[in-house]
Amino acid sequence: MTNTYLISGAALPDGTRTDIVLRDGVLAELGTGLSAAGAQRIDADGLVALPGLVDLHTHLREPGYEQSETVLTGTQAAAAGGFTAVFAMANTSPVADTAGVVEQELSLGEQAGYATVQPIGAVTVGLAGEQLAELGAMASSRARVRVFSDDGACVWDPVLMRRALEYVKSFDGVIAQHAQEPRLTVGAQMNEGAVSGELGLTGWPAVAEESIIARDVLLAEHVGSSLHICHVSTAGSVDVLRWAKARGIRVTAEVTPHHLLLDEELVRSFDARYKVNPPLRRREDVLALREALADGTIDIVATDHAPHPVENKDCEWDAAANGMVGLESALSVVHASVVQTGQLNWTDVARVLSSEPARIGRITSHGQGLVVGAPGHVTVYDPSASRAFGTADLAGKGVNSPYLGRTLPGRVIATFHSGFATVLDGQLRPADEVAGSAEQRMAARV
Amino acid sequence: MSARVVLQQADIARALTRISHEILESNRGADDLVLLGIPTRGVLLADRIAGIISEITGTPMEAGSLDVTMYRDDLAKHPTRTPAPTRIPASGIDGKTVILVDDVLYSGRTIRAALDAINDIGRPRAVRLAALVDRGHRELPIRPDYVGKNLPSAQTERINVRLAELDGADLVSIDSAAS
């Protein structure tokens, strides 16, 4: 097994053609006409090299929901999608609300080796929204947790939210809010609007998201802390964020790939693959989100990868679980929704899918870009490819993808995590090989 | 597709007149006689026969219609048939002689369905059958009492009955479905 790779003739995000040498886990050389003894060569002619992608919002399901996903299968999905780091949401069982659970999560990621797993800690004990979790203990654990979220549930109590924002200032943490006013969304099934009225599905009004964001940016301003908004989904939320940023409030925001591409009209099929929280919104919202991502009002794209067992989607709409898998398709969906429209170039893509999510998540080992000396996280992407997205493109356990049967542009050809290949020739490398590389790397670090 | 005309307007008129006379003869007059046409063209033929009989006897006679759609045994083998109304003359059919009138007698299954339909409406003294054309190929033990014309035909052929009220002109032709 080699640990030197020569990626030849790739285009950097800015369009510069270059060779890239990865050696001993780092990006060792950049330039044209490079050669490296014993290196495995990847012909990247016509391909784009991106810094390894970072997902700030992944549900890995382990521990507790291993029938949906495990750290291994979830990071395999990540690698297949070109990701080298994922932030694991806290809504596992047990909930990631103690140092023990986040350290376990971290270790599982290290063993699997497909991507860096950075645990997110719960804001409140058991995500119950009543009592602060041991934020400090998680922060000073081996997992060095900096992002805290009750995602899946909103930190609804304004006092609790205020305290959380204040408390994490002591270690430069950030609260990632799942903005959903619970009383306004009791039994909600889809976006509230013209389509919900016709279909007779209980509505999830935009105001339930916007009112929480408005409250929380004001709270963040008041206590001088930083706030991150998960999966922004409405045009109104964009307006609130734009206002807050103009005011100098330390708020960042993410949008999911599916909210950039899909809209509520799809719900007319009652196909539960389109059931997600926050729900698919109107076309106007989709367009506003694209614009906000282009102008920086929304900082990053995060997948909200949410695998579910087949039976949780193969049922009537009301009974179906919320969520879509998204890691494997994210780059193609971003490509289709904002690159092909001319709103983002590949430098922007590198920003919204790598450097900014790493910065917001306070990790330094990722998101440094393709510079000599940076850790060897590289994604090689073929932007000219086009494929009918199918279950063969899914590498995790979940098949609840809304894109099955759709034609998506692009394809991840190779992914390198810390200088080791996790994907080559568009194929996931075997688990034992990747775990072996990871073990070598861990041993070298000691 | 080639079409061969087998009955012209005058032939049809003559056949219906003959059938009307035969009905009156075998029934010994028009008393207690109920004509029921089977939709669609059987109803038109029954109306015409009723008109001829009215002229002969000098007393007005009305024909009814009997829809058999809901009594068919080939529900799933054909495109959905839309039922037509059933109209039974006010005096009903109990104790009467019912003359079923259809345009083409073929397998006999329509008549089987008609007999079932009659059964659910009342109990006639007798049921007779009049058909403008008998093309053979019976699949059930059913035979007509009054026939306009016997037309031995191949099963691949189509008997096309056109009547002025619906189709603009009276005409019976055999269409041989070539390929």
Added chain:
Amino acid sequence: MRHLLSTRDLDQESAVRLLDVAEDMADTQQREVKKLPTLRGKTVVNLFFEDSTRTRISFEAASKRLSADVINFSAKGSSVSKGESLKDTAQTLQAMGADAVVIRHPASGAPQTLATSGWIDAGILNAGDGTHEHPTQALLDAFTIRKRVHGIASRGRNLDGLSVTIVGDILHSRVARSNVWLLTTLGATVTLVAPPTLVPVDTRAWPVTISYDLDEALAAGPDVVMMLRIQGERMRDAFFPNSREYSRRWGLDDGRLHRLDPTTIVMHPGPMNRGLEISAAAADSPMSTVREQVTNGVSVRMAALYLLLSGDREN
């Protein structure tokens, strides 16, 4: 007709055809022998995940009068209520050889999911799904209106020129939705009257006029006034203050009844809350079609089952 899931995707021609077939069915229901042999050998399953004795009995009568074998599969107290999924139930019915499934389900869209899932080949007939649609109720309402207006000359006619005012909880009413699509497809003009809390937030795409004022709507002289059942529990969720206020502002009370033109048709899909959305006098007046609606329900459901189960099912 492969399935009957909603009235929204019925065009005028197929709607009129269904009503005409229902006329033929109604004719047979005047006879001494009401039973037709049409669906002999066919199995119709009444799959009810919600209690509704009235609707189930109506479908059962319709199936039996067409000589189908009827299996009643009620979710209450069966494996279904113990967590068996819709999919498992559907596959069971498939294995039993169901030709048609009449489904009532609390989840909007469940019949469509059943029809498009591939779990079962049977024709699916929506007998009410969540707050989405209740197509046979709308069809029997249209049938009843047409019969009242056109009598024996009903066949082949639409509802051109008629105005229908539907009053009550539009937000949660599948009857209202199905009627909005069907009655307007048939040419009627529809006005919805409700407290603003009980109207969906965005109805710009609905082919209707919306009013919050019942007296104003009634003063316009509609041909038909359809009162919807109001559920008591809506009070808890603050949709309106209390039943007294609801009744005073949106109920068809005796005063409003007497101000109506005596030719106005008063309808209610049942079951009625007498004294709440409709007064006893209104429910029992000659203007009321409440009992006709029940009778016509059987004919309309016979027509729907016939159209569902006849024709080439392969296509």
